[in-house]
Amino acid sequence: MKRRYIQFAIGGAIIAAILIGVLYQGVQSTVFFHTPHEILASPEQFRNRTIRIGALVERESTAWDPAAVQLRFKVTEDSRTFIPVVFNGVKPDMYREGQGVVVEGQLDDQGVFQATQVLVKHSEEYSVEKSSYADKENMYKTLVNATER
Amino acid sequence: MLVNIGYAFMVAALAVSVFAMVAPHLGVVRNNWNLVASAQFATVLNLAFVLLASLVLWQAFLTDDFRVLFVWQNASSDMPVLYKFSAFWGGMNGSLLLWELVMAVFTTTVAYVYQRSHREILPYIITTMSVINTFLLLMLVTYANPLALQAGTPTEGRGLNPLLQHPAMAGHPPLLYLGYIGFSVPFAFAIASLVRGRLDNSWIIATRRWTLFAWYTLAMGQILGGQWAYEELGWGGYWGWDPVENAAFMPWLTGTAFLHSIMLQEKQNMMKVWNMVLIIITFSLSILGTFIVRSGVLNSVHAFAQSEIGPAFLSFVGLILAISFVLVFRRMKLLESRHTAERLLSKETTFLLNNLLLVGIAFTVFLGTVFPLLAEAIRGTKLSIQAPFFVTLTAPLGIALLALTGVCTMIAWRHTSLSFLLRHFRLPVAVAVATVAVLLALGMRQVPGLVLFTVCAFTMTVLLHDFARTVRARCSQLNIPLLQGMISTINRNQQRWGGALIHVGVVLLFIGFGGSFFNSESNVTLQPGQSAVVRDYKVLYQGPRQYQEGNATLHAANLDIFRGETLVANLLPARSFYPTQPDPLTEVAIHRTVAEDLYVVLASENADGTVTLRVRINPLVVWIWIAVPFITLGTGLAMLYRPRRLEATALSRSMGLVS
Numbered sequence: 132m133k134r135r136y137i138q139f140a141i142g143g144a145i146i147a148a149i150l151i152g153v154l155y156q157g158v159q160s161t162v163f164f165h166t167p168h169e170i171l172a173s174p175e176q177f178r179n180r181t182i183r184i185g186a187l188v189e190r191e192s193t194a195w196d197p198a199a200v201q202l203r204f205k206v207t208e209d210s211r212t213f214i215p216v217v218f219n220g221v222k223p224d225m226y227r228e229g230q231g232v233v234v235e236g237q238l239d240d241q242g243v244f245q246a247t248q249v250l251v252k253h254s255e256e257y258s259v260e261k262s263s264y265a266d267k268e269n270m271y272k273t274l275v276n277a278t279e280r
Numbered sequence: 281m282l283v284n285i286g287y288a289f290m291v292a293a294l295a296v297s298v299f300a301m302v303a304p305h306l307g308v309v310r311n312n313w314n315l316v317a318s319a320q321f322a323t324v325l326n327l328a329f330v331l332l333a334s335l336v337l338w339q340a341f342l343t344d345d346f347r348v349l350f351v352w353q354n355a356s357s358d359m360p361v362l363y364k365f366s367a368f369w370g371g372m373n374g375s376l377l378l379w380e381l382v383m384a385v386f387t388t389t390v391a392y393v394y395q396r397s398h399r400e401i402l403p404y405i406i407t408t409m410s411v412i413n414t415f416l417l418l419m420l421v422t423y424a425n426p427l428a429l430q431a432g433t434p435t436e437g438r439g440l441n442p443l444l445q446h447p448a449m450a451g452h453p454p455l456l457y458l459g460y461i462g463f464s465v466p467f468a469f470a471i472a473s474l475v476r477g478r479l480d481n482s483w484i485i486a487t488r489r490w491t492l493f494a495w496y497t498l499a500m501g502q503i504l505g506g507q508w509a510y511e512e513l514g515w516g517g518y519w520g521w522d523p524v525e526n527a528a529f530m531p532w533l534t535g536t537a538f539l540h541s542i543m544l545q546e547k548q549n550m551m552k553v554w555n556m557v558l559i560i561i562t563f564s565l566s567i568l569g570t571f572i573v574r575s576g577v578l579n580s581v582h583a584f585a586q587s588e589i590g591p592a593f594l595s596f597v598g599l600i601l602a603i604s605f606v607l608v609f610r611r612m613k614l615l616e617s618r619h620t621a622e623r624l625l626s627k628e629t630t631f632l633l634n635n636l637l638l639v640g641i642a643f644t645v646f647l648g649t650v651f652p653l654l655a656e657a658i659r660g661t662k663l664s665i666q667a668p669f670f671v672t673l674t675a676p677l678g679i680a681l682l683a684l685t686g687v688c689t690m691i692a693w694r695h696t697s698l699s700f701l702l703r704h705f706r707l708p709v710a711v712a713v714a715t716v717a718v719l720l721a722l723g724m725r726q727v728p729g730l731v732l733f734t735v736c737a738f739t740m741t742v743l744l745h746d747f748a749r750t751v752r753a754r755c756s757q758l759n760i761p762l763l764q765g766m767i768s769t770i771n772r773n774q775q776r777w778g779g780a781l782i783h784v785g786v787v788l789l790f791i792g793f794g795g796s797f798f799n800s801e802s803n804v805t806l807q808p809g810q811s812a813v814v815r816d817y818k819v820l821y822q823g824p825r826q827y828q829e830g831n832a833t834l835h836a837a838n839l840d841i842f843r844g845e846t847l848v849a850n851l852l853p854a855r856s857f858y859p860t861q862p863d864p865l866t867e868v869a870i871h872r873t874v875a876e877d878l879y880v881v882l883a884s885e886n887a888d889g890t891v892t893l894r895v896r897i898n899p900l901v902v903w904i905w906i907a908v909p910f911i912t913l914g915t916g917l918a919m920l921y922r923p924r925r926l927e928a929t930a931l932s933r934s935m936g937l938v939s
Contacts, residue, residue: 137624138624138629138632141633142632142633142636145633145636145637145640146636146640149640149643149644149673149677152644152672152673153643153644153647153673195884195886197805197884197886197888197890197892198805198890200803200804200805200892220803221803221883221884221892221894222883222884224514224863224864224865224866225863
């Protein structure tokens with residue numbers, strides 16, 4: 132009987148460890164993304180911690196410096212208020228002005244977003260349709276699933 | 281017209297499959313075997329009709345019949361014949377037809393192969409498999425008709441997504457489907473055994489090869505998918521914990537658990553309930569996987585609600601789970617095992633731990649995949665669970681599993697003494713310690729990498745040592761030379777050594793995975809004639825090159841790769857422009873060695889004549905592909921093994937009730 136208890140104890144411990152891990156990691160890595168509006172409303176709250184912004188790339192805001200391998204652009208929801216973004220990396224495939232991106236990184240003291248990742252919805256569709264975001268409301272939803280590809 | 285006839289074939293297939301679903305039950309109730317025999321024949325008809333419908337679709341693809349909506353969506357006349365052929369499963373509707381085609385082949389095979397040996401449960405095996413056929417055909421003739429016509433007569437199709445025009449992508453979906461559908465056989469046997477109350481081990485033993493087959497094809501499908509992602513998508517990795525990938529990974533994990541735990545039932549008569557539960561879950565996850573990938577639920581919960589096929593699939597999974605668990609519950613008394621693991625230090629315990637870990641990983645992946653969908657559906661919040669969640673949780677469990685593989689190899693059934701263990705673990709532990717020392721001396725300071733490679737060394741040593749020890753004993757016992765001793769050892773226990781060979785492959789896989797702890801990436805911008813140094817490599821940009829390949833125009837960067845002063849490779853990373861695509865596609869260039877891949881992406885062609893390259897060094901990736909032949913040979917070997925009890929049970933079963 133004693134052995135059965137030990138077995139149950141080991142099994143139980145593993146299950147408990149997995150559950151605790153899942154909960155802890157779940158809270159850690161479900162990074163919500165915020166909109167430029169939310170951030171501009173109270174920038175102090177977001178400063179110097181890793182966050183994500185989901186927004187559109189403002190038209191004609193992209194500056195690409197090949198020598199420094201640096202990409203600069205502005206994100207917006209309404210083309211009136213902007214957050215400037217700096218990304219030390221190359222333009223992702225499918226990066227388009229006027230389309231949706233999710234940027235991950237930190238907002239610095241100058242109000243510039245230092246991105247460590249730029250995520251663009253990558254087509255994992257099995258058909259060619261739906262490659263443009265006509266529907267703005269839907270865009271945010273599709274972006275949720277964008278992974279760096 | 282041919283296409284309409286094709287549709288009629290599907291309707292006819294639906295009708296016979298409904299018959300094959302109902303007739304066996306009536307046969308049992310009325311004690312009339314003729315009804316069961318007619319259901320057997322109905323499965324043949326079903327296969328014939330489905331095959332004809334599939335041929336019609338293939339014919340439409342090969343003759344560029346763009347009046348067929350599905351052909352128009354997935355093909356164009358300029359595509360090579362291979363891709364016209366594989367465009368069949370380039371979209372949802374065709375994929376479902378392929379599912380049903382394979383399912384029909386399996387149903388007919390099972391209906392005839394087991395008519396002597398499993399006469400008593402055969403009627404309900406046919407019924408169960410016909411339920412699945414019926415569901416798929418119902419989808420095919422209603423919401424997902426691949427032979428639907430469109431109004432106009434377009435002269436040109438939209439073409440298969442160029443990303444999918446890759447040999448691995450032609451093979452990847454069929455392999456996954458073979459795996460998913462392969463699990464329907466043990467599932468059908470399980471359900472039939474539950475219905476008939478025949479709950480000995482015969483269903484497990486009879487379906488062992490089917491399970492192995494399904495497990496293997498699912499594994500290969502995923503490895504092929506990884507290869508595709510690595511070479512075609514250009515983000516630098518082969519696995520991104522994308523829901524689409526997780527969907528295939530989950531049934532594979534529970535299927536692996538099942539493959540191990542049925543051995544406990546076969547050898548020790550344990551885990552009867554658990555095995556039932558595992559196969560039910562594995563098959564449900566297979567269906568759920570198809571649902572997740574194909575229903576549009578990933579893009580948005582709303583897209584799912586608007587599609588007709590999503591709710592249908594979800595209801596089907598619910599139905600399977602509900603019926604299965606009611607059956608298990610009803611037969612609970614018969615499923616009670618008399619045996620449990622008696623000793624802590626026994627193979628039984630390691631198998632239990634193995635199952636716990638595998639199901640634990642599957643559960644983690646399931647939560648990470650489904651939770652965002654649920655959160656969006658219920659609360660409307662957008663949240664995302666990314667790779668770090670999966671990696672930090674599954675990596676420790678995976679490494680524990682790998683260590684357990686080594687421990688389990690050494691431990692005997694029933695009981696092993698501690699002193700025996702200590703004696704036999706001396707060598708593997710010594711090798712593991714030596715590995716740590718060497719890695720530390722080489723300057724590796726990353727803890728997860730250190731742990732992983734140490735465990736790899738430990739388990740590999742155990743596996744090789746175990747084989748060497750047994751061969752040596754056999755040689756001296758029979759007084760035969762080494763090679764003969766090896767063959768004789770393997771022949772004596774194909775199950776054991778097949779498993780060992782698969783485990784060697786798994787260790788190699790983990791070595792390949794471990795390389796990703798040391799990936800590095802840098803971006804360089806180069807003018808023609810300029811070079812950059814990336815680690816041990818010198819990348820020299822010779823200049824641009826433009827050329828045609830099929831219907832694509834490629835803009836490539838001509839690169840010479842030097843290692844020291846020697847030229848080791850000429851790489852042409854490119855961007856390819858397709859006439860039907862707004863964006864260019866990335867064509868990765870890879871210089872592969874046993875130690876590492878130099879992975880180069882042409883990230884940008886700049887206005888000033890320079891190019892920006894993304895240069896990655898991905899260590900040890902090739903070991904993932906090296907693992908494939910080991911897993912293949914091991915699976916083949918394990919399939920040769922035939923449990924002895926089968927003949928005895930087959931004999932008693934052939935005097936079954938329904939005659």
